[in-house]
Amino acid sequence: MARFNFNPGPAALPKSVLETAQKEFTNYDSTHMSVLELSHRSKSYEDIHFEAVKRLRSLLDIPEQYEVLFLQGGASQQFAMVPMNFLNSEQSASYIVSGSWSEKALKEAKSIGQAEIYASTKDTNYTKIPDVHSIQNINEKTAYVHLTSNNTIYGTQWRDFPETDTTPLIADMSSDILSRRFDVRSFSLFYAGAQKNLGPSGVTVVVADRQFLEKSRKDIPTIFSYQTHVEKHSLYHTPPTFSIYMLNLVLKWVEEQGGIDAIESLNKQKAEKLYDAIDHSNNFYKGHAEVASRSAMNVTFTLENKELEELFLQEAEEAGFSGLKGHRSVGGLRASLYNAVPLEAVNALCSFMDDFRHRHQ
Structure with a gap:
């Protein structure tokens, strides 16, 4: 896996x-x-x-x-x-x-x-x-x-x-x-x-x-x-x-990889992909940050309740996704998209999120 x-x-x-x-x-x-x-x-x-x-x-x-x-x-x-x-x-x-x-x-x-x-x-x-x-x-x-x-x-x-x-x-x-x-x-x-x-x-x-x-x-x-x-x-x-x-x-x-400019372009692509999955979920996923201040490195979001978030984390771990739990001070979920995180990983997460939403919405 x-x-x-x-x-x-x-x-x-x-x-x-x-x-x-x-x-x-x-x-x-x-x-x-x-x-x-x-x-x-x-x-x-x-x-x-x-x-x-x-x-x-x-x-x-x-x-x-x-x-x-x-x-x-x-x-x-x-x-x-x-x-x-x-x-x-x-x-x-x-x-x-x-x-x-x-x-x-x-x-x-x-x-x-x-x-x-x-x-x-x-x-x-x-x-x-x-x-x-x-x-x-x-x-x-x-x-x-x-x-x-x-x-x-x-x-x-x-x-x-x-x-x-x-x-x-x-x-x-x-x-x-x-x-x-x-x-x-x-x-x-x-x-x-x-x-x-x-x-x-x-x-x-x-x-x-x-x-x-x-x-x-x-x-x-x-x-x-x-x-x-x-x-x-x-x-x-x-x-x-x-x-x-x-x-x-x-x-x-x-x-x-082509230096900073190539890295920045890929980071932008990864962030846009994940934020798009959040924004087009009919409020199933809710972003924490206002759009104008969103980070390309750390995407924070929540679900309707803690029980659903815990289920998301459990199924995500079983599906091979690590580190998605939000910080203890704010809760929720967080995906960190640092330079070494490949686009493949973000695509896989978006697919998992879409599948999870369809099963639990």
């Missing part, structure tokens, strides 16, 4: 990437050792490390004045590292709150300094992205504006990012990085946990303007300073070597 992986993260990885990792697992590059065993100071590992940086720069068209870092701790650690580095007692930070993860980022910032909500859609249960086209009336002492580009739990996504003039814009892009093209120069810093589109869990990518990084505080612990990791090329301490190796394989796979 085929198995279709719609898990929200850790998520699906390309089959060819897994096969390459399996082939090289015990003997990487004729070293007769696994990447797991290689010293992070060895040439074999450093080749992987810097090749991954080069590939990411090329795919995202990252300008030379931006640093690329491979860190640990996931986006959750970045929630704290950002204000630790850029928020001082004379400044405040503005957060655009569009879901649970931006709530958590705001909470961490408040534990370090002054932070406020610039805009929020909590009153609508996060069914949409805040209507913010440009950041206005920002105090000159605002250190930065922070947003979350895609909201995995609620299934919403920024279509276009707000303009902030001279105020630094920071983004958590954990769940949609590498899924579409965007202008890196719009951001002073963005970060992403790898376990959605970049690779396995364990490594977090941070991309930041070098001039912005120079403004970071000097009175914080060494390990939490971005400058520490810039100076040591993300090799200040032992990095998550195997996760970075897998990240490099995934980046190579994206290149082989």
Whole structure:
């Protein structure tokens, strides 16, 4: 039986990437050792490390004045590292709150300094992205504006990012990085946990303007300073070597698919297919997000009642579909359509949904 992986993260990885990792697992590059065993100071590992940086720069068209870092701790650690580095007692930070993860980022910032909500859609249960086209009336002492580009739990996504003039814009892009093209120069810093589109869990990518990084505080612990990791090329301490190796394989796979533009086109096709199944179900399936804010990465929807949802999940699991249960905080159903989820899987899910509806409507 085929198995279709719609898990929200850790998520699906390309089959060819897994096969390459399996082939090289015990003997990487004729070293007769696994990447797991290689010293992070060895040439074999450093080749992987810097090749991954080069590939990411090329795919995202990252300008030379931006640093690329491979860190640990996931986006959750970045929630704290950002204000630790850029928020001082004379400044405040503005957060655009569009879901649970931006709530958590705001909470961490408040534990370090002054932070406020610039805009929020909590009153609508996060069914949409805040209507913010440009950041206005920002105090000159605002250190930065922070947003979350895609909201995995609620299934919403920024279509276009707000303009902030001279105020630094920071983004958590954990769940949609590498899924579409965007202008890196719009951001002073963005970060992403790898376990959605970049690779396995364990490594977090941070991309930041070098001039912005120079403004970071000097009175914080060494390990939490971005400058520490810039100076040591993300090799200040032992990095998550195997996760970075897998990240490099995934980046190579994206290149082989035709790059970001090809990936974005396929992601659009997958999302349109699934939303069409929801919209033409005569309200049997109901989407959570408003149409203008729908995510191409996480499709969230509900059925008439919990009993029907539980039956759907049971039959879906038996039919080979994994990861369709909605987040515990909102319930319902969720299909995550990250880069490595093939169109075949989405077609199969739509067919299953259509069959289930005809049998239970």
